[in-house]
Amino acid sequence: MSLAHLASSPFVATLGLALLHFLWQGAVIALFLAATLASLPRSHAAARYTAACAALALMALAPPLTFAYFNAALAVDPFVPPNGWAPLSAPAEGGHPPLWPAIVVMAWVTGALFMSARIAVGLARLSSLIRHHTVPVSSALTVRFDKLARRLGVRSGVRLLGSDRVDVPMVIGWLRPVVLVPLAALTALPPSCLTALLAHELAHVRRFDFVTNILQSIVEAALFYHPAVHWVSRVARREREHLCDDDAVAVVGDPVRYARALAALEGMRARTPELALGSNGGSLVMRIRRLIDGTTPHAPTGRALAAPALALASTLGLALATLAACGGEQPAAVEKPGLTEAKAQAAALGIPWLPPAIARWESAIASSAQKHNVDPEAIAILTIVESCGDPQAKSSSGALGLMQLMPGTALSVAKELGIADHADERLLDPAYNLDLGASYFGKQLVEFGKKDPTRAFELSAAAYNGGEGRVRAWLDGKAELSEETEKYRALATGMWNERHAARSTTYDTWRERVRGKMASRSAHPLPGARVTLHFGGATPGQTSAPHEGVDLAAAPGTTVLAPLDGTVERIEKNTKGEPVLVLAHGRGIETRYRHLANVKAEVGKAVTRGDVLGEIGAPEGGPHVHFEVRDNGEAIDPARYLGQTAAP
Numbered sequence: 001m002s003l004a005h006l007a008s009s010p011f012v013a014t015l016g017l018a019l020l021h022f023l024w025q026g027a028v029i030a031l032f033l034a035a036t037l038a039s040l041p042r043s044h045a046a047a048r049y050t051a052a053c054a055a056l057a058l059m060a061l062a063p064p065l066t067f068a069y070f071n072a073a074l075a076v077d078p079f080v081p082p083n084g085w086a087p088l089s090a091p092a093e094g095g096h097p098p099l100w101p102a103i104v105v106m107a108w109v110t111g112a113l114f115m116s117a118r119i120a121v122g123l124a125r126l127s128s129l130i131r132h133h134t135v136p137v138s139s140a141l142t143v144r145f146d147k148l149a150r151r152l153g154v155r156s157g158v159r160l161l162g163s164d165r166v167d168v169p170m171v172i173g174w175l176r177p178v179v180l181v182p183l184a185a186l187t188a189l190p191p192s193c194l195t196a197l198l199a200h201e202l203a204h205v206r207r208f209d210f211v212t213n214i215l216q217s218i219v220e221a222a223l224f225y226h227p228a229v230h231w232v233s234r235v236a237r238r239e240r241e242h243l244c245d246d247d248a249v250a251v252v253g254d255p256v257r258y259a260r261a262l263a264a265l266e267g268m269r270a271r272t273p274e275l276a277l278g279s280n281g282g283s284l285v286m287r288i289r290r291l292i293d294g295t296t297p298h299a300p301t302g303r304a305l306a307a308p309a310l311a312l313a314s315t316l317g318l319a320l321a322t323l324a325a326c327g328g329e330q331p332a333a334v335e336k337p338g339l340t341e342a343k344a345q346a347a348a349l350g351i352p353w354l355p356p357a358i359a360r361w362e363s364a365i366a367s368s369a370q371k372h373n374v375d376p377e378a379i380a381i382l383t384i385v386e387s388c389g390d391p392q393a394k395s396s397s398g399a400l401g402l403m404q405l406m407p408g409t410a411l412s413v414a415k416e417l418g419i420a421d422h423a424d425e426r427l428l429d430p431a432y433n434l435d436l437g438a439s440y441f442g443k444q445l446v447e448f449g450k451k452d453p454t455r456a457f458e459l460s461a462a463a464y465n466g467g468e469g470r471v472r473a474w475l476d477g478k479a480e481l482s483e484e485t486e487k488y489r490a491l492a493t494g495m496w497n498e499r500h501a502a503r504s505t506t507y508d509t510w511r512e513r514v515r516g517k518m519a520s521r522s523a524h525p526l527p528g529a530r531v532t533l534h535f536g537g538a539t540p541g542q543t544s545a546p547h548e549g550v551d552l553a554a555a556p557g558t559t560v561l562a563p564l565d566g567t568v569e570r571i572e573k574n575t576k577g578e579p580v581l582v583l584a585h586g587r588g589i590e591t592r593y594r595h596l597a598n599v600k601a602e603v604g605k606a607v608t609r610g611d612v613l614g615e616i617g618a619p620e621g622g623p624h625v626h627f628e629v630r631d632n633g634e635a636i637d638p639a640r641y642l643g644q645t646a647a648p
Contacts, residue, residue, distance in 0.1 A: 009102075011454050016101025018067040019108050022226060025062045029055050030228035033235070045246055049239035053212075055232050060219045071453060108225065115221030119214070126172050129180075134161040137181065145179070145198055151251065152202045160198075162186065168265055169197050171204045174211045193261035196252045203247035209240060351377055351499045353507060356633030357389030357588060361402065364431045368438035374445065378457055379403075379438050381495050382464065384507070385488065388588030388632050391430040392569075400427040403437030413440050444468065451475070461492040511588070511631055518589045519640035522563045523609050525593075525627055526616070529554040532624060535637040548635035549592070549628030550642070556623045558616045562607040563591060563641055570603055581613060591641075594626035595619045 033055040040048050136142075137160050145160045159176070162183045169185070172178045179201045185194060204210065216233050223229040249255045358365075358380055365383070369376035386404040387393035399406050405413075407424045413436045414422035426432045444460035447468070452459065463471040466485035473479035481489065494506030529552035537547045566585035574580050574594065581593040581601060596614035601607060616625050629638040 009454075012105050013101040014067055014070045016104040017070055018063045019104055019225075021066050022059075022063050022223065025066070026059050026223065026226040026228045029058050029062070030232055033232060037235070045239050045242035049236060049243055052232055052236035052239055056216065056219055056229075056236055059223060059226075059229055059232065063223070111224050112222055115224045116218075119217050119221060122217075123214075129163065129165055130161070130172060130178055133165045134163045134178075134180065135183070137162045137186065141186070141194075144195070148195065148198055148251065149202050149205075152199065152206055152247065154202050154206050158202065158205055169201050171201050171210055174208060177205045177210065179205070189261070189264055192252070192257060193264050196248050196258045196261040197265065199248040199251040200244045203244040204240075206247075207240075207243075209244075212240075213237075351380060352501070353503050354380060355384065355389065355507075355588075355631075358384055358632065360633070361389065361391075361430055361434070364434050367431070368434040371435065372438040372442040374438050374442040377499050378445070378496070379434065379441065381492055381499065382437070382441060382461065383434075384495065384632070385461075385492050390584065390588070391433070392428055392584075400424065401433035401437075402430055403433055403441075405433060405437055405440070409440065410436050440464075457496050458489060458493040461496075462489040465489070514587050514589065515631055515636065515640070518564065518585065518587065521609070522641040523561065524642055525561050525563045525591075525613075526552045526554055526558065526625060527561075529558070529624075531642075532622075535635075535639065549626050550638050551621075551624045551626055552616075553622060553624040554616050556616060556618050557597075558623075560593060560596060560613045560616060560625055562601075562609055562611045562613055564589075565608050566591075566606070568601045568603050568605050568607060571599075583607065583613075588632040590630050591638075592626075592628040592630065594628075596625060 033051060036051045037048055040051070042048075137145075142160055145158075149158055157176070159178045161178055161180055163180050164183045166180050166182050167184070169179060169181050172180060179198065181194075181198070185197075189197070216236060220229055220233050245258070249258050252258045252261075361383070365376050365379050368374075369379050383389060383402050386399075387402045389402065391402050393402070393404060394400055395404055397406070400410075405427055407427070410424070410427055411422060417436070417439060427436075441460060441464055444463045445456050448459035448463065448471075449456035459471055459475070462474075462481060462485055465488040466481055470479060470481065470485070474481050491506060491510055495504050498504040498506055531550050532553045533547055533551040535547060535550055562583060564583075564585040566583045569582045569584040569590065572580050572582060578594055579596070579599075581596055581599060583591045583593075583601075585591065593613060595617040597617040599614040601611075601613045607613070616623050627638055629636050629641050
């Protein structure tokens, strides 16, 4: 999937915006925590730990809540969010949606996966440590440990094991917690010191700190890009160690003796696995000072750097989020929801492969889209599928015009809009047809957007073809969509998803099928003629535009025939002022003829395959007729319509 495809996804756009907003949200939460900690005595470890955990929880909730907020805005109107915010699915002024949401999301996913992998590896190492590198401790120590656990109110069965792979006591696990003790400590530390350190570990077990630590690590992995998250997490871990120190002192009864135990531990200190909880957590010097005189020294340099860093992150994040949300503009006032005409036209031009037959109605599409707060690209896609851009299109079921409105439906929409002079004939007027069609489709988008914003276009397109009731029954599992509606849904949705690609595979595949079927029914317009200039060749006397048809040469007066059933749509003048006969054959296919003499066809009249259109003329270069085939206004090689293979 390309970056452009990702950028056009409302989910990706909303997620990217939520991640960017967290830059300032996280900084604000961290600043509030810093203010709270400054007001709390350092001896109140429980309150300080609660504040840090609350801040971390708020940080974890901020991105999903922000995502839900913007997603709810999309549900109200999937194409035009309220309060003047730029639509997340709308293109930028260049005709394409901004790429930054996709870049942000891809970078975030990459980083989060890497950090999550580190957590998984850490857990695997801890599991391996318990399984392969532990031994039972003495029964006397086990009995003493069990008594200590009961004294601290630890009810679950906690195992005490020794290991030569650790240098400090630590807790691993939750459902079946294990306290690991270094084998060297069993002989190197006095029993009173060992008891104090084991009390510290049991305090971790009692509060389920192993689970809390893993949750912290998950939050850090998900929000890895924000320094404030890591700072808050460090504060929480530090205060958690202080809490356990207080519990251990309560058991030992003497802070000095416990401080000596920590000092003895310093002599055998080594790096502890991040997900394990050990007695060496935090700065031992700070913890000892806190126990002895109730103060905690600080690193002035860290504090001096933290405040500017948080302020900078807050300012930068707020600025970026505001610019991104407002489309990079600085509006003087909040505009009425919807697209200005200039923006709507730019959005309508945002489909690189938009066929000429639709492009000629850009202004009317933009106007109707703006009026009814609908993405103009959605109207353009629907018009391609419905009529291939033919304003006079009439279906066998009676649907009329560009958006193929049924007269009954059009009448209902006209009444809702307060149009008093509605008439079925007006549905053949492109602007009027688009006005009613955009209103009708816009209501479908709102209704189905409430159910699932990410599928708003898909479900609304299905309802436009098969009826709203049928689609709702299908969603509830009570009915199936008709084969026609299924094909319609797939076709419209495919083009919608590819609307910002250089080419639409869905559109090209569909049109190739149509061209093939029409070609299989075609008869040669000038049997026996020879091709004197192929499609795509250099036109004599011109150095720029390639030849958009074929030149068929024959004797003067030879009759030119209609290759397919159709209607004489118009006789127009080309850039040289020469008359061009245009026949519409339905499904977006039309044929054009230049250099005709004695034209027999009449505008508005139906023709059948083989009817005489006129005679071959005698322009410069000898008697010939110029024959073109166009698909939705795009010139295509007529070779197949002459019973030939395509020209090289």
